[in-house]
Amino acid sequence: MALPINIKSLITSQLIESERVEFKQGWNPQVILRSICAFANDFNNLGGGYIVVGMAEDNGVAVMPPMGLEVAKVDGIQKELLEICHFISPNYFPIVDVAVIEDKHLLVIWCPPGDVRPYKAPKGLGKDDKHNKLYYIRRMSSTVIAKEAEQQRLLELTAKVSFDNRINHHASLGDFNLTHIASFLQQIKSDLYEELPHLSLADLARNMGIARGSDEEIKPLNVGLLMFSDDPYQHFRGARIELIEYQDDIGDQFRETYFTGPIWKQLIDVMQHIKHQVVKEQVIKVRGQAEALRFYNFPYEAVEEAIANAVFHKGYDKENPIEVNVRHDCIEVLSFPGPLPPVDKAILQGTKVIARDCRNSRMGDFLKELSLTEGRGTGLPKIRRFMVKNDSPEPIFETDGDSVYFLTTLPIHTEFKVGQSEAQYSQSYSQSHSQSHSQSHSQSHSQSRSLQ
Numbered sequence: 001m002a003l004p005i006n007i008k009s010l011i012t013s014q015l016i017e018s019e020r021v022e023f024k025q026g027w028n029p030q031v032i033l034r035s036i037c038a039f040a041n042d043f044n045n046l047g048g049g050y051i052v053v054g055m056a057e058d059n060g061v062a063v064m065p066p067m068g069l070e071v072a073k074v075d076g077i078q079k080e081l082l083e084i085c086h087f088i089s090p091n092y093f094p095i096v097d098v099a100v101i102e103d104k105h106l107l108v109i110w111c112p113p114g115d116v117r118p119y120k121a122p123k124g125l126g127k128d129d130k131h132n133k134l135y136y137i138r139r140m141s142s143t144v145i146a147k148e149a150e151q152q153r154l155l156e157l158t159a160k161v162s163f164d165n166r167i168n169h170h171a172s173l174g175d176f177n178l179t180h181i182a183s184f185l186q187q188i189k190s191d192l193y194e195e196l197p198h199l200s201l202a203d204l205a206r207n208m209g210i211a212r213g214s215d216e217e218i219k220p221l222n223v224g225l226l227m228f229s230d231d232p233y234q235h236f237r238g239a240r241i242e243l244i245e246y247q248d249d250i251g252d253q254f255r256e257t258y259f260t261g262p263i264w265k266q267l268i269d270v271m272q273h274i275k276h277q278v279v280k281e282q283v284i285k286v287r288g289q290a291e292a293l294r295f296y297n298f299p300y301e302a303v304e305e306a307i308a309n310a311v312f313h314k315g316y317d318k319e320n321p322i323e324v325n326v327r328h329d330c331i332e333v334l335s336f337p338g339p340l341p342p343v344d345k346a347i348l349q350g351t352k353v354i355a356r357d358c359r360n361s362r363m364g365d366f367l368k369e370l371s372l373t374e375g376r377g378t379g380l381p382k383i384r385r386f387m388v389k390n391d392s393p394e395p396i397f398e399t400d401g402d403s404v405y406f407l408t409t410l411p412i413h414t415e416f417k418v419g420q421s422e423a424q425y426s427q428s429y430s431q432s433h434s435q436s437h438s439q440s441h442s443q444s445h446s447q448s449r450s451l452q
Contacts, residue, residue: 002191003110004208007099010050011062019141020049023057025067027077030125033084034136035143037121039111040092041154043137047361053107060141068104077107087130089120112209118154163317164223164360167212171220171235173201180228180262188369223362226263233260237319241270245326267311267372271304278326282416295390297416298331302386306408308372309379310335313359331410338403348397
């Protein structure tokens with residue numbers, strides 16, 4: 001059955017981080033079993049991983065065109081994969097798809113985080129090896145045996161299933177909207193879209209990893225409700241974006257807009273509103289200069305990244321919605337709670353932020369499919385880069401000592417004048433800079449006379 005992912009993007013590492021994708025030129029059941037175990041343990045809460053069999057690699061990068069697998073052997077490999085997965089303790093079975101890329105057959109093994117980690121797997125598949133099982137984890141792009149301290153952390157992870165990956169016992173599959181699911185699969189160009197007419201809702205939900213349970217008691221996961229229900233706000237009181245646009249400097253006059261519906265649609269809708277209603281370009285024709293100066297009050301890309309960052313990292317078990325405050329002098333994006341350790345107030349002031357944990361890894365995968373987030377710890381540096389490119393002031397990233405909130409403030413461009421026409425502003429800009437030049441020239445002349 002097809003996977004809810006674009007296989008070509010997966011192979012080129014445009015979609016999933018390279019440390020979450022492993023390429024194998026041929027079928028090596030012993031090595032692949034250990035990697036399945038490591039991805040299932042999801043030691044760093046990154047969202048599991050993928051193994052692509054039939055694809056050679058060079059320093060972690062897929063070598064194109066693919067080598068492929070012999071078509072006659074693909075069915076036998078799948079049967080053997082099912083057999084060796086019985087050696088993983090507790091029971092764990094990945095989701096498998098056969099993809100055809102450039103006329104070559106590849107076996108794609110999706111290993112989402114396991115429900116009852118930690119998992120063990122035998123080091124080998126010999127008779128004496130099968131009862132000697134070890135914990136495996138991922139370190140960068142390698143599968144390694146967990147050390148004693150890492151084993152302890154794996155045991156602690158047993159009770160630490162991310163909120164978005166938990167079963168919601170108060171909802172049912174009927175809360176999913178097939179139109180939203182179909183729209184998502186079509187946008188990411190997943191082969192699963194073509195199979196929709198032939199699948200039951202339960203099979204579809206299982207294959208997308210948005211529901212779990214037996215046939216008689218299958219329940220949706222929180223991530224499925226957030227992404228594919230008509231109104232996630234009914235299940236999670238903080239699952240909406242509130243946009244407040246202030247009409248005056250005091251804050252007495254403002255306009256509120258609430259964005260609801262599937263989380264990914266909320267993000268798209270709020271950014272469309274900001275793009276057309278909030279972001280403004282200013283063009284200044286400077287006397288004696290051929291090229292006009294062009295800049296924005298707020299660079300759209302920086303605003304988009306700030307809001308996407310809030311959507312990705314918000315705690316949806318909290319009742320506080322995401323707040324976007326558009327003021328005359330800045331845009332504020334507020335979400336709850338704050339960043340996960342070790343990120344704190346001090347680290348946020350640095351130019352590089354390295355996050356070791358992820359609050360919504362499953363949601364992150366869906367948003368990355370839509371190219372709405374990257375999830376690689378690049379959000380804050382990108383915001384800074386877009387602000388610099390627009391000659392805007394530095395963005396401000398804040399949290400408190402208890403990491404209760406996360407606030408991103410994007411100051412308005414210092415030269416942007418609200419309410420002035422292009423002609424008025426060009427004239428005032430030229431006058432101010434002319435006066436500045438005149439004063440500078442006068443000071444220089446005065447200094448010259450004093451030196452004489």
